Amino acid sequence: MNSNSSLTGGLTVAVLAVALIISGYGAAIAIGGAGSHVTTSTVTTTVTNSSASSPYVVTLVITTGNTFNSTVGAQPGFYVLGPNGLESSASIYLPAHRLIKLVIVNYDEGNASLVIPNDNVVSGTTNGTVFVASNANVNSSQGRSGIVIKGGQTLTSVPPAILAHTFTVPSLNLNVPVPLSSTVVAYFTVDKAGNYIWFCETACGFGSTGTAGAMSTPGWMTGSLVAS
Numbered sequence: 001m002n003s004n005s006s007l008t009g010g011l012t013v014a015v016l017a018v019a020l021i022i023s024g025y026g027a028a029i030a031i032g033g034a035g036s037h038v039t040t041s042t043v044t045t046t047v048t049n050s051s052a053s054s055p056y057v058v059t060l061v062i063t064t065g066n067t068f069n070s071t072v073g074a075q076p077g078f079y080v081l082g083p084n085g086l087e088s089s090a091s092i093y094l095p096a097h098r099l100i101k102l103v104i105v106n107y108d109e110g111n112a113s114l115v116i117p118n119d120n121v122v123s124g125t126t127n128g129t130v131f132v133a134s135n136a137n138v139n140s141s142q143g144r145s146g147i148v149i150k151g152g153q154t155l156t157s158v159p160p161a162i163l164a165h166t167f168t169v170p171s172l173n174l175n176v177p178v179p180l181s182s183t184v185v186a187y188f189t190v191d192k193a194g195n196y197i198w199f200c201e202t203a204c205g206f207g208s209t210g211t212a213g214a215m216s217t218p219g220w221m222t223g224s225l226v227a228s
């Protein structure tokens with residue numbers, strides 16, 4: 001080895017060091033970006049939740065008749081109700097170690113069959129219940145004088161005949177069944193920060209089994225639940 005090659009070796013180390021510093025900086029920017037997002041959520045929290053002891057409210061809206069593509073046609077979809085309106089449910093952000101008040105407003109009037117047995121049964125919520133309002137089959141009736149709302153009803157399961165969708169996080173043992181045309185309220189806590197996958201577990205999608213299209217596409221009937 002002559003002095004030239006040892007000089008080259010030194011340069012290589014220097015270049016590698018610079019590259020490492022740059023990539024480290026890149027990672028810092030990426031982490032900062034994620035942190036900014038969390039900060040944005042925190043601002044939302046301040047607006048919708050007056051104190052840290054009150055539940056953190058997450059509102060999801062299920063709309064129907066959304067065009068998926070020309071082959072599949074319309075599909076139902078979950079959206080997050082954010083400060084600027086309906087946002088993608090591909091990632092749903094919420095705090096860990098804090099009571100979550102989950103409100104699901106479902107405009108879908110059609111029922112769908114279960115993909116997994118018993119997913120009409122509530123699990124993982126406070127008291128193992130959901131509170132269902134504004135569903136004609138559960139707590140209101142319709143007559144010549146209009147719709148009579150009888151108030152909400154607390155349920156431990158939703159009859160399969162009126163089940164439209166579920167909000168299910170298997171690794172949290174969380175299952176919130178959603179009747180057709182209803183507003184559902186459930187409380188739960190995520191004990192461990194992390195990135196979880198949520199699904200709808202009714203056959204509400206495309207294809208012979210109903211598991212394609214919306215069912216298998218993030219931001220429609222599946223996505224990430226990010227607890228931090």
Ligand SMILES: [Cu+2]
Binds near residue numbers: 165201
């Ligand atoms: Cu669904």
